[in-house]
Amino acid sequence: MENNPNATEVYEESPGGSLAGYIAGFILSLVLTVVAYWLVLQHKNSGQPMFSHQFLVVTVVVLAITQLFVQLVFFLHLDRESKPRWNLLVASFAAIVVLILVLGSIWIMNNLNYNMQTPAQTDKAIIQDEGVHP
Amino acid sequence: MSEAVSTLKTVTVEPEESKSLFGFWIYIMTDCVLFASLFATYAVLHGNTYGGPGAKELFSLNFVLAETLILLTSSFVCGLAMLAARRGDKRQVLMLFGLTFVLGLAFLGLELTEFHHLYAEGNSWRRSGFLSAFFTLVGTHGAHITSGLIWMGVMMVRVRQNGLTPVSLRRLGLLSLFWHFLDIIWIFIFTIVYLMGAL
Amino acid sequence: MLTIKAGSILLGRLDWHALQHGPVELIGIASMGLGLLAAVAALTYLKRWKWLWREWLTTVDHKKIGVMYIIVAALMGLRGVTDAIMMRAQQATSVGNAHGFLSSDQFQQVFSAHGTIMIFFLAMGLMFGLINLILPLQIGSRDVAFPFLNATSFWLFASGMALINLSLVLGEFSSAGWLAYPPLSELRYSPGVGIDYWLWSLQIAGVGSLLAGINFFATIIKMRRPGMSLMRMPMFAWSVLGTMSLVIFAFPILTATLTMLALDRLLGMHFFTSDFGGNPMMYVNLIWAWGHPEVYILILPAFGVFSEVVSTFSHKRLFGYKSMVIAIWAIVALSFLVWLHHFFTMGAGADVNAFFGVMTMVIAVPTGVKVFNWLFTMYRGRIKFSVPMLWFLGFVATFTVGGAAGVMMAVPPADFQLHNSLFLVAHFHTMIIGGVVFGYLAGLHYWFPKIFGFKLNERLGRYAFWCWLVGFLLAFIPLYILGIMGATRRLDHYDASMGWQGLFIVAAVGVAVIVAGIGFQALQLLVSIKDRHKNMDTTGDPWGGRSLEWSTSSPAPVYNFALLPEVTGRDAFWTMKHAKKTTEPLEYEAIDMPKNTPIAIIIAGLAFAVGFGFIWHIYWLAALGLLGIITAIIIRASDENTEYRISAAQVRAIEEGAAV
Numbered sequence: 001m002e003n004n005p006n007a008t009e010v011y012e013e014s015p016g017g018s019l020a021g022y023i024a025g026f027i028l029s030l031v032l033t034v035v036a037y038w039l040v041l042q043h044k045n046s047g048q049p050m051f052s053h054q055f056l057v058v059t060v061v062v063l064a065i066t067q068l069f070v071q072l073v074f075f076l077h078l079d080r081e082s083k084p085r086w087n088l089l090v091a092s093f094a095a096i097v098v099l100i101l102v103l104g105s106i107w108i109m110n111n112l113n114y115n116m117q118t119p120a121q122t123d124k125a126i127i128q129d130e131g132v133h134p
Numbered sequence: 135m136s137e138a139v140s141t142l143k144t145v146t147v148e149p150e151e152s153k154s155l156f157g158f159w160i161y162i163m164t165d166c167v168l169f170a171s172l173f174a175t176y177a178v179l180h181g182n183t184y185g186g187p188g189a190k191e192l193f194s195l196n197f198v199l200a201e202t203l204i205l206l207t208s209s210f211v212c213g214l215a216m217l218a219a220r221r222g223d224k225r226q227v228l229m230l231f232g233l234t235f236v237l238g239l240a241f242l243g244l245e246l247t248e249f250h251h252l253y254a255e256g257n258s259w260r261r262s263g264f265l266s267a268f269f270t271l272v273g274t275h276g277a278h279i280t281s282g283l284i285w286m287g288v289m290m291v292r293v294r295q296n297g298l299t300p301v302s303l304r305r306l307g308l309l310s311l312f313w314h315f316l317d318i319i320w321i322f323i324f325t326i327v328y329l330m331g332a333l
Numbered sequence: 334m335l336t337i338k339a340g341s342i343l344l345g346r347l348d349w350h351a352l353q354h355g356p357v358e359l360i361g362i363a364s365m366g367l368g369l370l371a372a373v374a375a376l377t378y379l380k381r382w383k384w385l386w387r388e389w390l391t392t393v394d395h396k397k398i399g400v401m402y403i404i405v406a407a408l409m410g411l412r413g414v415t416d417a418i419m420m421r422a423q424q425a426t427s428v429g430n431a432h433g434f435l436s437s438d439q440f441q442q443v444f445s446a447h448g449t450i451m452i453f454f455l456a457m458g459l460m461f462g463l464i465n466l467i468l469p470l471q472i473g474s475r476d477v478a479f480p481f482l483n484a485t486s487f488w489l490f491a492s493g494m495a496l497i498n499l500s501l502v503l504g505e506f507s508s509a510g511w512l513a514y515p516p517l518s519e520l521r522y523s524p525g526v527g528i529d530y531w532l533w534s535l536q537i538a539g540v541g542s543l544l545a546g547i548n549f550f551a552t553i554i555k556m557r558r559p560g561m562s563l564m565r566m567p568m569f570a571w572s573v574l575g576t577m578s579l580v581i582f583a584f585p586i587l588t589a590t591l592t593m594l595a596l597d598r599l600l601g602m603h604f605f606t607s608d609f610g611g612n613p614m615m616y617v618n619l620i621w622a623w624g625h626p627e628v629y630i631l632i633l634p635a636f637g638v639f640s641e642v643v644s645t646f647s648h649k650r651l652f653g654y655k656s657m658v659i660a661i662w663a664i665v666a667l668s669f670l671v672w673l674h675h676f677f678t679m680g681a682g683a684d685v686n687a688f689f690g691v692m693t694m695v696i697a698v699p700t701g702v703k704v705f706n707w708l709f710t711m712y713r714g715r716i717k718f719s720v721p722m723l724w725f726l727g728f729v730a731t732f733t734v735g736g737a738a739g740v741m742m743a744v745p746p747a748d749f750q751l752h753n754s755l756f757l758v759a760h761f762h763t764m765i766i767g768g769v770v771f772g773y774l775a776g777l778h779y780w781f782p783k784i785f786g787f788k789l790n791e792r793l794g795r796y797a798f799w800c801w802l803v804g805f806l807l808a809f810i811p812l813y814i815l816g817i818m819g820a821t822r823r824l825d826h827y828d829a830s831m832g833w834q835g836l837f838i839v840a841a842v843g844v845a846v847i848v849a850g851i852g853f854q855a856l857q858l859l860v861s862i863k864d865r866h867k868n869m870d871t872t873g874d875p876w877g878g879r880s881l882e883w884s885t886s887s888p889a890p891v892y893n894f895a896l897l898p899e900v901t902g903r904d905a906f907w908t909m910k911h912a913k914k915t916t917e918p919l920e921y922e923a924i925d926m927p928k929n930t931p932i933a934i935i936i937a938g939l940a941f942a943v944g945f946g947f948i949w950h951i952y953w954l955a956a957l958g959l960l961g962i963i964t965a966i967i968i969r970a971s972d973e974n975t976e977y978r979i980s981a982a983q984v985r986a987i988e989e990g991a992a993v
Contacts, residue, residue: 018217026210033206033324037199040329044195056333064325068318075213075314086554087159094163097582098170100669105174105618108673108685112614115680153478157551164543164585171589171619175604182610184603259602263610266602270593288967301973 025074032067036060151304158308162315165278169319172271173326180331182263189264189331192257194248198328201244202320208237209317216310224298227306228290234313235286238279245276268327275323278316285309345950346526351504357439361415361501368408391929393480394891398487399465400784403777405494406458409450412498414851416447418844421808425841429829440825441508442527446497448511449531453538454494456631456765459773461490461545464573464634467780468549470882471567473558473900475893478551480927481969486545488937493538496944500530504948507531510823512620513594515605515613520598526948529598533944536591539584540940546580549573558881560900567880567904568644568657572637575661576630579668583626590619599947617676625672629664632764635772636661636703639728642721642775643707645876647714650904653706660699660706667696677748686745693743697736704729719876720794724775727802728767735763738813756816759809766805774801774854782875786887787865793857800850808843811836879904886988892924892979895988921984925976932969936962 036059043049043056051059072078072091081087114125126134180189215230249269252258259269289309293302340346354362376382389397419435420443427433435443465487469477477483500506507527509518518528553574557566566574593604594616603611644651651657673681673689707725716722738760742748751757782788815836820827827833861868870887884906885894896919902908939961946955 019214022210022213022217025213026206029206030203033199033202033321036325036329037195037202040332041195044332053333057330060325060329060333064321067321071209071314071318071321075209075317076311086156090160090163093578094166094582097669098166101167101170101586101622102174102177105615105622106177108618108681109178109612109615111681111685112618112679113612115682116614153551153555156555157478157547160547160550160581164547164581167582168585168589171586171622175589175593175615175619178615179604179610179612182603182612184608184610259596259600261609263603263606263612266593266596266604266611270596270602270604284963288970292971305970 021074025070028070028074029067032063032070036063151307154304155307155311158311162311165315166319169271169274169322172267172274173322176267176271176327179263179267180327184262184264186262186265187257189268189327192252193328193331195328195332197244197248198324201241202324204237204241204244205317205320208234208241209314211237212310212313216306219298219303219306222298224293227293227298231286231290231293231306235283235290238283238286238313242276242279242283245272249273272323272327275316275319278312278319282309282313282316285312340950342953343951345946345952347503347949347951351526352502355436355439357419357435358501361412365498365501386931387929390934391931393484393927393929393933395465395469395477395480395483396784396889396891398483399462399467401487402458402462402465402490405491406455406462409454409458409494409497413447413451413455414848416443416450418848419443420447421837421841421844423825425834425837427826428834432826435825437825438508441510441823442506444823445507445510445513445527445531449507449535450497451765452511452627452631453535454490454497456769456773457538457542458490459769459777460576460631460634461486461542463638463773463776463780464549464576466784467776467882468570468573469552469556470783470885470889470893471570471880472553472556472561473881473894473898473905474552474556475897475924476556476927477548478556479548481930481933481975482544482548484930484933485936486541486548488934489541489544489940490538492937492941492944493534493536493541495941496530496534496537496948499945500527500534504530512624514620515594515597515611515616516607518594519606521606529595529948532591532595532598533948536588536595537937537940537944539587539591542580543584543588546577546584550577550581553577558898558900558905561905564654564658565900565903565905568640568651568654569634569637569880571658571661572633572640575665576633578665579626579630579633582669583623583630586619586623587627590616590623593619595947614679617679618673621672621675622669624675626668628761628764629668631769632772633661633664635769635776636700638772638776638779639707639725640703641878641880642725642779643710645779645878646717646719646722647711648717648877649710649714650879650907651706652709652712653702654903656702657706660702663699664696667692667699671696674743674748677745678752683745690743690745690748694740697740697743700736704733719778720789720791720798721775721779723795723798724771724778727798728771728775731763731767731771731802731805735760735767738763751816753822754816755812755820755822758822759812759816762809762812763805766801766809771801779876780882782870783873783882783887783889785865786870787861788868788870788875789861790857790864790868793853793860797850797853797857800846800853804843804846804848804850806843807846808840811840811843874906874910879907881905884909890987892926892984895919895921895924895984919988921981921988923981924979924984926979928975928977930969930972930975932965936965939965 039051039056039059043051043053078088078091117125123134126132211230212234215227215234218226218230249272252265257265259266286309289302289306293306296302340348376385389401392398420440423433423435423440423443427435433440465477465483469475497506504526507513507518507523507530509523509528509531513528513531516522553566553570557563563571563574593602596602597604597606597611603609605611605613605616607613640651640657670692671689673685674693677686677690707729718726738756742751742757742760778789778794815833818831818833820831820833873886874883875887876883881898881900882889884898898905898909939958941958943955943958943962946952946958
């Protein structure tokens with residue numbers, strides 16, 4: 001490090017060991033994908049769905065986020081970055097911005113769409129949400 | 135292993151590689167925000183079918199599962215290719231990146247088939263806000279895959295001609311980062327567009 | 334479904350009508366043409382074409398790139414000010430039976446061009462210009478992280494500029510304001526080329542900005558001198574780091590949104606149309622999710638400049654370094670949490686409006702912290718009221734008032750009255766002129782000697798400052814009043830019974846005074862060049878600075894530092910200056926620098942072709958342009974010979990030749 005102050009130290013796996021990492025990542029991702037797919041297929045095709053719609057939406061998203069972390073660790077080696085962990089920091093900031101943008105937009109647009117819809121649409125929404133006739 | 139507790143060893147990454155890897159990582163982050171904008175738009179517009187068919191009617195889960203498994207496998211194979219590259223095994227690198235390329239091409243082919251099918255049935259990007267958002271989100275991912283394939287082709291030619299030089303090694307690292315990232319984005323397309331669309 | 338007139342395959346929808354222009358535009362075209370002709374004539378007469386190509390058009394030197402950014406920004410600023418003059422003249426005279434000299438459509442193009450040019454080309458140009466010029470020097474680096482990318486960023490910026498200027502000659506510009514809200518910006522209501530010029534100009538320039546953001550972020554993180562930990566960086570460098578974070582995370586939103594609008598217009602999609610399931614409100618949401626961080630992108634480096642200027646001209650270390658850093662990051666974080674305040678009146682409910690209203694008020698706090706820290710820096714300092722210091726004081730007076738106006742509008746019920754009124758217009762101009770422009774003008778004056786080797790004339794600088802300050806107050810205080818009286822923005826005519834004309838006339842006088850200020854600045858430049866031998870900066874440190882840019886010669890050599898400086902603390906150069914001097918002989922080493930290359934300007938030219946092709950529906954041209962860009966990138970990537978070596982002897986010759 002003395003000679004090259006701008007170099008960073010990066011941990012590299014010796015070739016034999018990391019094959020296991022990629023295989024593990026692959027299999028985990030496979031499982032997470034197929035489970036999510038199967039759950040939705042089951043819900044769609046069967047006469048008697050095992051899980052509620054809401055439960056499935058949450059589960060499927062959780063499975064996706066899990067697979068995200070699996071791939072970040074096993075394929076992108078984000079856990080093995082040496083200090084200072086710039087990549088991790090920037091990725092965290094990006095994740096926050098993404099969440100703000102996506103969730104914020106959904107919240108805002110939902111709100112706007114509700115307030116800016118036609119009277120007929122509002123009547124329908126009131127009947128649906130509250131069960132009373134406006 | 136008698137000595138080392140783990141099989142890990144440290145490698146000093148020279149400034150050039152550290153710099154370009156970091157710069158490329160930042161670019162990937164900007165791409166995440168780009169896709170986030172498209173995801174946000176899809177989330178807002180996915181119900182705007184303008185009387186036409188929606189996600190439930192239009193998407194085939196089996197088809198999409200096939201695409202997903204192909205892309206996932208290509209990401210895995212790409213990882214194997216990088217292991218070969220770090221080992222200096224030029225032949226393996228060309229073979230594995232070649233396989234990655236073929237799988238990527240297959241993914242693209244399936245996707246274009248799906249697009250063509252929708253278009254032929256009158257459900258093009260002009261039909262509704264929902265379909266505009268769908269085609270653009272998935273199409274942008276496809277455009278990134280295409281760029282990756284072009285890059286992969288150029289790299290394979292380069293490696294074939296000049297061997298695994300430090301510069302090529304560095305760039306293959308960036309390419310594999312790009313390819314893994316595209317599979318990560320696909321996880322969310324698969325989940326939010328197709329799985330949630332079917333629910 | 335809307336069908337577009339296809340025109341021909343070869344020329345798309347380009348035809349002779351594109352050259353039809355009214356008298357006002359013809360004057361603009363003539364001025365631009367004359368300017369271009371003068372430049373071409375000068376270059377030919379002085380036989381400097383090769384020099385231009387070799388030294389400037391193919392350079393990858395961040396210092397030269399910075400100068401080019403500033404020149405483009407200044408030229409575009411002139412266009413923007415001309416638009417402003419036209420608007421003030423129109424609004425001062427178009428009352429009752431009189432209708433001024435601009436038609437409604439012309440007025441709309443003028444204010445659309447004004448906003449677009451001022452924000453994207455003047456402000457962003459000055460910002461990236463100053464950052465290019467100074468940032469690498471401040472962190473003790475020889476270059477930016479990616480010099481070729483840096484050149485490409487500049488030329489993409491210039492390409493966007495070229496497209497906007499072309500719109501004056503061929504076709505028309507947008508009439509939909511600087512943000513082109515749909516449905517007005519959709520094909521149905523704006524079928525002409527105006528919106529497309531706006532769109533592609535910004536798309537191309539925007540990509541340039543994004544790449545520059547990546548570049549400078551990586552530069553600061555990876556290329557600081559070993560002893561310069563982040564907490565030892567100059568405050569300007571911190572402000573650049575914060576700004577680049579904003580660029581990185583906000584500009585992709587602009588790229589995506591412009592793309593979606595383009596897809597609506599080119600491929601008949603329905604993102605933001607008013608039928609077929611489109612939602613125009615989503616555009617407003619997305620464009621401001623970018624737009625709000627954008628305004629902080631503009632102001633943060635100006636804050637950084639003030640930190641340097643106040644410290645230097647108070648002969649005192651910056652007060653509250655840590656809190657300044659925290660304030661920057663608070664601003665960066667909060668920038669992403671306030672964007673809805675730009676459309677409180679679009680119809681969101683009380684809970685949504687309340688959240689964003691509160692966050693907007695909170696974001697004023699870190700800025701207040703910074704202002705206090707600057708004032709505390711001045712307290713008990715030995716203050717020199719140099720021109721940069723005057724700009725700072727003008728900033729404090731105006732920006733705090735304008736900022737308070739912003740906090741007023743952060744309250745949604747108040748905003749329902751003030752939204753889109755001239756009160757809003759006055760507020761944001763106060764922020765941009767009093768904050769951004771004053772800041773960058775201070776920076777230009779402060780760093781001018783470092784860039785060109787001689788100081789600017791102080792007296793003319795003072796005259797310019799006072800004209801700007803007085804002119805700004807005359808131009809915009811009436812607008813605050815008019816806004817509260819009910820005047821909306823973008824009016825090209827109003828009833829005499831409103832009683833507004835008097836204030837509009839005062840505002841017009843204000844613009845004239847600002848123009849006088851600009852005149853003084855032009856004079857200042859000419860006089861300073863004439864007197865440059867009298868005002869040479871022979872030491873490299875004309876002001877008694879504290880940061881590393883002052884440790885090298887003025888102008889800096891191509892490699893910035895012959896010997897890379899040792900950094901042991903904050904205010905690195907101050908420490909160096911006051912340390913015990915050793916008289917060791919200087920041992921120079923060979924330095925590797927990046928070679929010049931034409932690929933950057935070529936890529937930008939191809940991008941111009943892509944934009945032009947999409948604007949005029951000349952699709953083969955757009956396709957060729959895209960193919961060309963890919964090819965150029967591959968060619969550049971295949972180039973194994975991108976550096977050249979300056980031998981130690983050559984370094985010695987440069988260093989000892991420079992020493993007087």
